[in-house]
Every structure is written in structure tokens, then in C-alpha cells.
Amino acid sequence: xxxxxxxxxxxxxxxxxxxxxxxxxxxxxxxxxxxxxxxxxxxxxxxxxxxxxxxxxxxxxxxxxxxxxxxxxxxxxxxxxxxxxxxxxxxxxxxxxxxxxxxxxxxxxxxxxxxxxxxxxxxxxxxxxxxxxxxxxxxxxx
Amino acid sequence: xxxxxxxxxxxxxxxxxxxxxxxxxxxxxxxxxxxxxxxxxxxxxxxxxxxxxxxxxxxxxxxxxxxxxxxxxxxxxxxxxxxxxxxxxxxxxxxxxxxxxxxxxxxxxxxxxxxxxxxxxxxxxxxxxxxxxxxxxxxxxx
DNA sequence: GCTTGAACCTACAGTGGCTGTAGCTCGTAT
DNA sequence: ATACGAGCTACAGCCACTGTAGGTTCAAGC
Numbered sequence: 001x002x003x004x005x006x007x008x009x010x011x012x013x014x015x016x017x018x019x020x021x022x023x024x025x026x027x028x029x030x031x032x033x034x035x036x037x038x039x040x041x042x043x044x045x046x047x048x049x050x051x052x053x054x055x056x057x058x059x060x061x062x063x064x065x066x067x068x069x070x071x072x073x074x075x076x077x078x079x080x081x082x083x084x085x086x087x088x089x090x091x092x093x094x095x096x097x098x099x100x101x102x103x104x105x106x107x108x109x110x111x112x113x114x115x116x117x118x119x120x121x122x123x124x125x126x127x128x129x130x131x132x133x134x135x136x137x138x139x140x141x142x
Numbered sequence: 143x144x145x146x147x148x149x150x151x152x153x154x155x156x157x158x159x160x161x162x163x164x165x166x167x168x169x170x171x172x173x174x175x176x177x178x179x180x181x182x183x184x185x186x187x188x189x190x191x192x193x194x195x196x197x198x199x200x201x202x203x204x205x206x207x208x209x210x211x212x213x214x215x216x217x218x219x220x221x222x223x224x225x226x227x228x229x230x231x232x233x234x235x236x237x238x239x240x241x242x243x244x245x246x247x248x249x250x251x252x253x254x255x256x257x258x259x260x261x262x263x264x265x266x267x268x269x270x271x272x273x274x275x276x277x278x279x280x281x282x283x284x
Numbered sequence: 285g286c287t288t289g290a291a292c293c294t295a296c297a298g299t300g301g302c303t304g305t306a307g308c309t310c311g312t313a314t
Numbered sequence: 315a316t317a318c319g320a321g322c323t324a325c326a327g328c329c330a331c332t333g334t335a336g337g338t339t340c341a342a343g344c
Contacts, residue, residue, distance in 0.1 A: 003311095005320060015321085016303060024301095035310045037321055046270065054269050057251075058244050061301070067269065074261035081265050082255060089248045092241055099238045102200050106231045109199075113224060119216035123223050127196050127209065128188065145340090147291060157292085158332060166330095177339045179292055203330070 001031075001039040011048045018048065026051060026061060026068075059088055143173075143181040153190045160190065168193060168203060168210075201230055 008015045021027040027048060030038045047068070054064045063084050070081050113122035150157045163169040169190060172180045189210070196206045205226050212223050255264035 003321075014303075017301085019322095020302060033310085033321095035321085037310065050270050055301090057248060057269075058241075067266065070260055071263075071266045071270075074259065076260045078255065078257050078260045078263035078265070081260060081263050082252065085248065085252050085265050089245065089252060092245050092248060096238060096241045096245060099200075099234055099241065103231065103234050103238060106199060106227065106234060110224065110227050110231060113220065115220050117216065118212055118218045118220045118223060121213075121220035121223050123220070123227050124209065124213045127199075128192050128213075145291075156332075159330085161293095162331065175292095175339080177292085179339065197330090 001041060002045065004038045004040070007040045007045060007048065010045060011052050013048060013052055021048070021051065024061070026065060057088075058092060059084075063088060143183060144187065146180045146182070149182045149187060149190065152187060153194050155190060155194055163190070163193065166203070168207060199230075200234060201226075205230060 002010070004015050004018055007013070008018060018027065022029060027044065030040050030044055033039055050068065050071075051061075051064055054067065055061075059067070066084055067081065070076065070078075070084075109123055109126045112126070115121045118124065144152070146157050146160055149155070150160060160169065164171060169186065172182050172186055175181055192210065192213075193206055196209065197203075201209070208226055209223065212218065212220075212226075251265055251268045254268070257263045260266065
């Protein structure tokens with residue numbers, strides 16, 4: 001039986017985070033010592049490891065909840081598991097695309113500035129003036 | 143003189159967001175109509191446009207505050223402006239790198255799964271078992 | 285001038301995923 | 315017996331908003 005601090009160290013989690021997971025129902029309420037301290041077994045260790053690993057892969061706690069539920073019914077088709085993972089992959093790809101566009105525009109903006117004083121700084125000019133921006137968020141017809 | 147809703151439309155901002163910016167001191171307290179409603183002039187319009195445009199480029203409100211302060215002293219060197227923008231660019235690049243690594247691992251995981259039932263699902267196996275993961279398990283997150 | 289209803293007002297709660305703090309109690313080594 | 319690290323609960327704070335409730339003001343149409 002592990003104390004919460006030991007479980008935390010084993011899984012690379014903070015103690016407060018484990019209690020938070022319990023609070024939102026992602027981790028079960030564990031047994032307690034006589035004095036009221038949480039005590040964990042191997043099942044809880046596995047579950048927390050699953051959660052942390054999924055978090056490292058960027059899954060939301062909501063998705064992780066779903067994956068945990070699915071893994072409790074081994075006879076079901078794994079299409080749903082696949083769907084959750086695919087959806088997440090698409091979201092990651094969308095975020096990459098957005099950040100890439102951002103990166104290009106930032107680089108362009110920074111590269112254009114040859115001024116030495118704020119009064120002529122290209123960076124501030126670009127930020128001030130929407131027309132100088134390549135993105136078309138509020139141009140007519142976009 | 144513009145009402146808050148008009149300002150919101152002009153800048154692509156939500157009304158609540160404008161009030162939020164005022165609350166945290168990013169936008170000044172504007173004049174009021176006789177009945178107590180906010181009324182904005184062209185200066186405020188420009189300032190909000192600057193803020194929104196900077197947000198679109200991913201700058202934090204803290205950085206935007208700094209940029210706004212800097213742009214108020216036109217005689218100063220624009221090195222600091224440059225530094226703020228460079229720092230942000232590096233952060234964006236770091237996030238892209240992390241997401242790219244994530245994408246690769248997700249793809250690999252999804253691509254490996256040939257099972258049809260949850261019991262044999264590779265995706266869940268990878269999530270369960272740290273050893274199958276290429277990434278270091280306890281580096282700082284996000 | 286009066287009525288309507290959209291737009292405005294304040295104040296506060298909620299989002300996600302934790303993190304930190306205050307002020308206690310518990311467990312264990314010496 | 316005592317010290318002290320580790321645990322406990324309860325709550326506030328982070329970022330950048332977003333949404334809600336319940337009331338007031340403004341402008342257009344009659």
C-alpha cells in the first residue's frame with residue numbers, strides 16, 4: 001500500500017494533482033489508513049500511469065475519461081478508441097498548422113524591422129495597422 | 143462616439159472581453175453617456191485594434207501591456223520591442239516542436255493498431271505501458 | 285409622447301488543468 | 315517523547331475569456 005507521495009513520485013505527478021483527479025472522479029476514492037491518510041494499491045498505480053501518459057500525449061481529461069471507460073469493456077470494438085485518438089491527432093495537426101502560420105507572420109514582422117527607435121519600429125506598425133497583416137480574419141469576403 | 147457594441151463589431155471583439163480588458167487595466171476607463179453607458183473615441187478604437195491584432199499573433203496580455211507601454215515612448219530604442227517579439231517567436235517555435243513530437247507519436251500509435259476489439263487494442267496498450275512510449279515520462283509538461 | 289425591444293449595465297460563476305497557501309493532523313525515526 | 319516530514323481539508327489563483335441573472339438605458343417606430 002502506497003502513500004500518496006509515493007504514488008506521486010512513481011508516476012511523476014504532484015500530490016495535489018492526484019487529489020484533484022480524485023475530486024473530479026477520474027481517480028477512485030482510495031482506502032484510508034487508520035489516521036485517515038490515502039493508501040493506494042497497484043490498480044490505482046496503473047490507472048494513474050495511464051492518465052499521466054495520456055496527458056503527456058496531449059489528451060484532455062475528458063478524452064482520458066472516455067478511454068478509461070472503453071478499456072473497461074474489453075469485448076467492445078476498438079473503433080471508438082481509434083476515433084478518440086484520431087480526433088486528437090487532427091486537433092494536434094490543426095494546432096500545428098495555426099502555430100506555423102503564426103510563426104511565419106512573426107518572423108516576417110521581426111525581419112522587417114530595421115529601425116532603432118520605437119517611433120519607427122516596424123513591429124509596432126504592423127501591430128497597429130491591420131492592413132499590413134497577411135491574415136484575413138476580418139477582410140471583406142473572407 | 144461609439145457604444146461598446148459598435149466597438150466590439152469594429153474590432154471583432156466580444157463586448158464582455160472589452161469590459162474585461164478595462165477591468166484588468168489594459169483598456170482605459172472610457173467616458174460615459176448620461177445614462178452611464180460607455181462611449182468610445184478613435185484612440186480607444188486604435189488601442190483595442192492593437193490589442194486584438196497582437197492577440198491574433200498569440201501575444202499574451204502581459205506582453206501586449208508591455209508593447210503598449212513601449213509604444214507610448216517613441217524616443218526609446220526599439221530593442222525592447224524586438225526582444226518581446228523574439229521571445230514570443232521562440233515560444234511559438236518551442237510549442238510547434240513539442241506538438242510535432244506529439245503528432246509523430248500519436249500517428250505511430252494509431253498506425254500500429256490492427257485489432258478490432260478493445261482487449262487487443264494497441265492504442266490502449268501503448269497508453270497503459272510506459273515502456274512502449276518513446277518520450278521521457280517525467281519531463282515538465284506542456 | 286409612448287412603447288417596444290435590443291443593447292447596455294453590474295456582479296459573479298464557470299471553463300481546463302492544475303498549482304499554491306494556510307492551518308491543521310498523522311506517521312515514523314530517533 | 316519529540317521532532318519533523320508528509321499528509322489532511324478548504325479555498326484562492328492562474329490565463330483569457332465566456333456565460334448568466336436581473337436590472338437599466340437608448341433609439342426607432344407609431
